[in-house]
Amino acid sequence: MPENNYAFIDGQNLHLGVKIHLGWRSLDNQKFRQYLRSEFGVVKAFYFIGHDPSRQDLYTHLSNAGFDLVHKRALRMSDGKTKGNVDAELILESMKRFNEYDKAVIVSSDGDFQCLVKHLKDNNKLKKLIAIEKNCSTLLRLELDGTPFIEFLDGSRSRLEYTHVARGNTTT
Secondary structure, X not given: OOOOEEEEEEHHHHHHXXXXXXXXXXXXXXXXXXXXXXXXXXXXXXXXXXEOHHHHHHHHXXXXXXXXXXXXXXXXXOOOOEEOOOHHHHHHHHHHXXXXXXXXXXXXXXXXXXXXXXXXXXXXXXXXXXXXXXXXXXXXXXXHOOOOOEEEOOOOHHHHEOOOOOOOOOOO
């Protein structure tokens, strides 16, 4: 019987993790969605992200890659950057849908999710925590080190990094 697992993705944490801590150009969202499906049986992938009307192209791209977007209104800070903290929404959504999925895949390195990860693990509902090893919270490590529930993206560059091929270029 096929798995019925859901992924709950902290979009900003994932994006910054691969760019800053891993040094990738960016994550290939279509490859990442396929990775979640093939490796973890993820049938629904909720991508939590702040909402900024100027980023509609990004939202369309993520949706087309197969993610169900969950927005939180982003606030513009005094330095001009936008902030859309989605931690509470991710936890709430995963609990609201608790009886819909077999297991959850949590994608974040943020220690604020330690309580969620512990609850899912204690109730046999955690499939995997996917994180960036270089910035994974000590709280998450203490909860999951030595268990099969944690996977790091650090070694997946060739598989999941976005690589743009210019039009008209061919290789022989």
